[in-house]
Amino acid sequence: xxxxxxxxxxxxxxxxxxxxxxxxxxxxxxxxxxxxxxxxxxxxxxxxxxxxxxxxxxxxxxxxxxxxxxxxxxxxxxxxxxxxxxxxxxxxxxxxxxxxxxxxxxxxxxxxx
Amino acid sequence: xxxxxxxxxxxxxxxxxxxxxxxxxxxxxxxxxxxxxxxxxxxxxxxxxxxxxxxxxxxxxxxxxxxxxxxxxxxxxxxxxxxxxxxxxxxxxxxxxxxxxxxxxxxxxxxxxxx
Numbered sequence: 001x002x003x004x005x006x007x008x009x010x011x012x013x014x015x016x017x018x019x020x021x022x023x024x025x026x027x028x029x030x031x032x033x034x035x036x037x038x039x040x041x042x043x044x045x046x047x048x049x050x051x052x053x054x055x056x057x058x059x060x061x062x063x064x065x066x067x068x069x070x071x072x073x074x075x076x077x078x079x080x081x082x083x084x085x086x087x088x089x090x091x092x093x094x095x096x097x098x099x100x101x102x103x104x105x106x107x108x109x110x111x112x113x
Numbered sequence: 114x115x116x117x118x119x120x121x122x123x124x125x126x127x128x129x130x131x132x133x134x135x136x137x138x139x140x141x142x143x144x145x146x147x148x149x150x151x152x153x154x155x156x157x158x159x160x161x162x163x164x165x166x167x168x169x170x171x172x173x174x175x176x177x178x179x180x181x182x183x184x185x186x187x188x189x190x191x192x193x194x195x196x197x198x199x200x201x202x203x204x205x206x207x208x209x210x211x212x213x214x215x216x217x218x219x220x221x222x223x224x225x226x227x228x
Contacts, residue, residue: 031214033215040221042203042205042219042221042222043203044219045217045218050212050214090156093158100146101146101148101158101217103148103156105155106155106156
């Protein structure tokens, strides 16, 4: 079973700071997804990366997929309190299933005003 | 377009009881998956249903079961509840968005507390 390791586990920063969170595996990802989960809500899909070396930007969020497709990072520029939440990476487990996602344990981000 | 709806939002049950949770997926989505989220283990896959058939099952005991109806709505049932079953239960409906791409949409979850 492929394990996804996320770091750091917790991150508390001030508004305006930059941060990077990481997702790593010992196996190659077919694709990787990043989700954000706010308290009391379900996870919301932010992005899917598929190609090694791929970089995707979503406003102040930059997602990078490692060349070897074993790691990914999420960089947030000028963090805002609204970025507070649990950031999860997930990998699709194949076997004909479209719903079998394996999740990392997440990075809990707190952005203080 | 309505999102994924889970009911109830909160539930308190006693050890030994059973519970049924409900999930209505996004219209047109035929795949429904269930996940258990706890602080210690994170999000763990329970099972997936597609067109009323269980397609995949995670590593959970047989006390956890589910089903899907012809309108794609799904229910999950936990029998003989244990304290360790206290968790947020999340339902997701999804569809293929291209090669290696799945779009999964989660409900708000049902917070189950077993006392």
